[in-house]
Amino acid sequence: MGGDAVVVGGGIGGLAAAVGLRQAGWKVTVVERAPVLADVGAGISLHANGLRALDFLGVGAAVRAAARPQYTGGTRAPRGAWLTRMDGAALERALGSPIVGIPRAVLHRALRTALPPECLAVGAAVTHVDRSDPYRPRVVLDGRALEADLVVAADGVDSRLRAQLFPGHPGPAHSGSTVLRAITGQPVDPRSDFALTWGRGAEFGHIVFADGRAEWHAVLNAPPGVRYADPLGTLxxxxxxxxxxxxxxxxxxxxxxxxxxxxxxxxxxxxxFTVGRVVLLGDAAHAMTPNLGQGACQALEDAATLAAALAGEPTVASALARYDAERRPRSQTVARAARRAGRMGQQLSHPVAVAARNTALRLAPSGALVRAVVRHADWTPPRWDRPVSP
Structure with missing residues (x-):
């Protein structure tokens, strides 16, 4: 099966979907409203499931070569006491890979490099999808339209296409937290590959990259819209x-x-996750809190599953039904687990609740954290009868 596909959104999920669709024999156009596909953002951790999806899409080797494995680290209290320690080697034995850290820009570039430049259309804002023809939806941009056999809505948490397809849905909600993040300007030595520190209504974490720089993030309980005149000074x-x-x-x-x-x-x-021949992917479908580090990994799973379904099913309708059946239950389960993790982690602010949580973490068996990661990261890509780059 093949045809014309338009992917709306040039982020990690959209680019990964485009890579997979091209490998499945589709002609793909990626439409991105930004004037350039800039390599921006801070850092990202990729679990085994995200890496397996990238391997499936043929770009895993390039990403692994640029990433740094996270073997040492864990969770700490503000004064420095360790609450838990992560055994990256044990995680590697369980899943075949440790968690790895990589700048978002590097991951984005690896996916973009796997696509021919002519399939990328930047500086084009999509207003809506015209589905009057159920077999050839039209993506309406500023002043023009693109017909396709398939439209992939990968336009993020504020997805305009999701709002059009599900007008009664309330859309994204504020989680109760705000996040500030950055990459250090030079290499640093934080003495561990990664760490999280939980205080009262606050979290600080870091991951180290292959070049020695580190990404850090600070998550604070805050109402929506809070901004600081001097963010770094405030932190x-x-x-x-x-x-x-x-x-x-x-x-x-x-x-x-x-x-x-x-x-x-x-x-x-x-x-x-599908309406006619429009399919939702990534944050447009299941935006989740970052507490499990699974947001990008779930988008990569989406991309791999969609490509395999379109390559293996006899019709677009059956392929999209398979995609929805495989992706919606899993991604929504992970999203609920991420929400619970945030409420029991960074968002706790009452001193008694924080003390109880910290005590429970200290008393937990050494393998409990590994098992918690494995629960969500142990995903196997769907079968696809074609050579896949390791």
Whole structure:
């Protein structure tokens, strides 16, 4: 099966979907409203399921070569005491891969490099999809339209196409948290590949990249729309008494590099990921909180599953039905688990609740954290009868 596909959104999920669709024999156009596909963003952790999806799509080797395995780390209290330690080697034995850290820009570039430049249309804002012809939907842009046999809505948490397809859905909701993040301006030595520190209504974490720089993030309980005149200065004061290397990571950051976003999610699950020949993917389908590090991994799973379904099913209708049946239950389960993890982790603010959580973490068996990661990261790509690059 093959045809013309339009992917709306040039982020990680959209580019991955385009790579998979091309391998399944489809002609693909990726439409991105930004004037350039800039390599922006901070860092990302990829679990085994995300790496397996990238292997399936043929770009795993390039991503692994640019990433840094996360073997040492865990969760700490603000004064530095370890609550849990992650055994990256045990995770590798269980899943065949440790978690890896990579700049989002590098992952984005690896996916974009796997596509011919002519299939990328930037600076084009999609207004809606005209589905008057059930077999040839039309993606309407500013002043023109693109006909296709399939439309992939990968246009993010604020998906305009999702709002059109499900007008009664409430859309994304504020999670109760806001996140600030950046990559250090030079290499640092935080003494562990990654770490999370949980305080009262606050979290600080870091991952180290292959070039020695580190990405850090600070998550704070806050109402939507809160912004700071001096974000970096605010964080330096907020975390001044927290353990090393947190002050050092902030000191190694340029003020202009700090990104600030509210954390939003689709609390109300969608009733379907497909409507006719339009399919939702990534944050457009199942935006989740970052507490399990699974947002991008689930989008990569979506892309691999969609490509395999379109390659293996006799019709577009049966392929999209298979995609919905395989992806909606799993991704929505992971989204619920991420929400629970946030409520029991960073979002806890009452001193008694925080103390009880910390005690439970200290008393947990050494393998409990590995099993918790495996629960969501142990995913096997669908079968696809064609050579796949390792």
């Amino acid at each position: 330096r004061r907020r975390f001044a008494e927290w353990h090393d290397p947190i002050p050092a990571l902030l000191a190694a950051t340029r003020p202009g590099d700090v990104l600030h976003h509210d954390v939003r999610e689709l609390v109300t699950p969608l009733p379907a």
